[in-house]
Amino acid sequence: MTRDAPARHLWRPYTQMRLAPPPLEAVATRGTRIVLADGRELVDGIASWWTAVHGYNHPHIAQAVADQLARMPHVMFGGLTHQPAERLAARLAALLPGDLDHVFLSDSGSVAVEVALKMAAQMWINRGVSGRTKVLAFRGGYHGDTMGAMSVCDPEEGMHRRFGAYLPTQIFCDLPRGAVETAALDAALAAHRDTLAAVIVEPLVQGAGGMRMHPPEVLATVARLARRHGLPLIADEIFTGFGRTGSLFACEQAGIVPDILCLSKALTGGTMALAATVARTEVFAAFWSEDPAAALMHGPTFMANPLACAAANASLDLFEAEPRLTQARAIADRLAEGLEPLRRVPGVADVRVLGAIGAVQFARMPDLAVLKAKLLAQGVWVRPFGDIVYLTPALTIDAADLDRLIQAVAATVTALAPAST
Numbered sequence: 147m148t149r150d151a152p153a154r155h156l157w158r159p160y161t162q163m164r165l166a167p168p169p170l171e172a173v174a175t176r177g178t179r180i181v182l183a184d185g186r187e188l189v190d191g192i193a194s195w196w197t198a199v200h201g202y203n204h205p206h207i208a209q210a211v212a213d214q215l216a217r218m219p220h221v222m223f224g225g226l227t228h229q230p231a232e233r234l235a236a237r238l239a240a241l242l243p244g245d246l247d248h249v250f251l252s253d254s255g256s257v258a259v260e261v262a263l264k265m266a267a268q269m270w271i272n273r274g275v276s277g278r279t280k281v282l283a284f285r286g287g288y289h290g291d292t293m294g295a296m297s298v299c300d301p302e303e304g305m306h307r308r309f310g311a312y313l314p315t316q317i318f319c320d321l322p323r324g325a326v327e328t329a330a331l332d333a334a335l336a337a338h339r340d341t342l343a344a345v346i347v348e349p350l351v352q353g354a355g356g357m358r359m360h361p362p363e364v365l366a367t368v369a370r371l372a373r374r375h376g377l378p379l380i381a382d383e384i385f386t387g388f389g390r391t392g393s394l395f396a397c398e399q400a401g402i403v404p405d406i407l408c409l410s411k412a413l414t415g416g417t418m419a420l421a422a423t424v425a426r427t428e429v430f431a432a433f434w435s436e437d438p439a440a441a442l443m444h445g446p447t448f449m450a451n452p453l454a455c456a457a458a459n460a461s462l463d464l465f466e467a468e469p470r471l472t473q474a475r476a477i478a479d480r481l482a483e484g485l486e487p488l489r490r491v492p493g494v495a496d497v498r499v500l501g502a503i504g505a506v507q508f509a510r511m512p513d514l515a516v517l518k519a520k521l522l523a524q525g526v527w528v529r530p531f532g533d534i535v536y537l538t539p540a541l542t543i544d545a546a547d548l549d550r551l552i553q554a555v556a557a558t559v560t561a562l563a564p565a566s567t
């Protein structure tokens with residue numbers, strides 16, 4: 147086993163280390179561009195896994211982090227508190243719908259999901275109800291890479307399918323897109339009611355499961371059925387939160403208030419790792435007790451890191467001061483205009499746009515290495531996976547860079563079209 151010198155020590159994400167070409171070296175970021183060590187500048191089509199909503203290096207966020215760095219980069223959160231976290235929690239509570247008022251901070255999306263699952267399970271324990279240990283999740287879903295989060299990802303198509311025997315078994319249903327699926331979901335909830343602790347859903351878009359979108363009515367049906375069966379609904383807005391779907395939170399479009407909501411990714415404007423699991427008062431009330439053992443038993447070392455909270459507060463300032471939602475809707479229009487014609491290209495199965503998310507699905511699995519190379523050759527940073535190529539740019543992207551991304555995707559998809567005979 148020989149490894150190239152630069153690749154000797156780092157073990158890379160989702161990467162077959164033996165086969166993968168060496169990664170590109172990034173040396174700087176600015177706006178919606180990534181600068182490589184060889185001098186190339188790429189237009190970023192995916193905002194670093196959907197995080198950098200304001201573009202990279204936004205001066206307002208950079209200044210807030212620098213100021214915080216000079217004062218207090220980190221302090222433990224057990225027994226201590228600080229203004230950046232207090233302020234962030236109050237602002238999130240004010241922005242989120244309904245009484246989603248109780249904010250638990252952690253350090254990554256997967257952990258936010260773990261905390262949500264644990265909150266739901268412990269809520270039942272604290273209420274003196276035993277046996278409610280399972281979660282109902284949806285096929286096509288993705289919720290992260292840690293144990294609990296993996297267990298609620300799609301068990302057959304998802305990237306964690308090989309771990310079946312290792313994970314807690316959960317209940318899976320199709321999203322209720324029609325009467326048949328709605329009846330099946332209702333029946334599954336009734337059948338498993340006494341063992342279920344919660345229902346978990348990605349509102350409006352199943353992201354890493356393939357950018358599969360569903361209308362707000364489907365989400366409203368999920369919420370209605372969870373409520374009918376007395377189950378808390380966990381909305382995983384780690385991808386959809388902060389404007390990505392055209393509203394600040396995707397749940398707003400269905401007019402629902404989930405019982406627990408997870409945030410991460412764009413929470414700090416893509417600057418640092420931070421996540422939040424936010425609960426409604428009824429969930430929180432199950433933990434409010436004279437019994438110390440009824441406390442939420444979770445506490446990541448770097449939870450509520452002051453630098454990350456400062457970045458998140460600065461990011462929220464930008465959502466207040468700048469027209470991010472208008473920008474997201476303008477991106478949606480341009481994505482629809484630019485990508486829709488690709489439906490007619492042979493080999494394209496579907497084109498989907500929602501907010502600042504545009505996806506083109508191939509009828510057959512493409513050669514991802516070829517696809518990636520063709521995109522890169524056009525000076526764009528786009529990471530197709532499975533049978534889709536998608537764009538989720540910064541909400542601040544200008545028209546010229548957005549058009550460059552769309553044109554690169556269009557040219558690549560067209561170049562890969564099977565020759566018609």
Ligand SMILES: Cc1ncc(COP(=O)(O)O)c(C=O)c1O
Pocket residue numbers: 254255256257259288289290291348353354382383384385410411
């Ligand atoms: C909907 C959703 N939930 C959870 C996660 C996991 O987040 P993280 O990678 O920060 O652990 C992701 C990441 O892509 C996600 O899209």
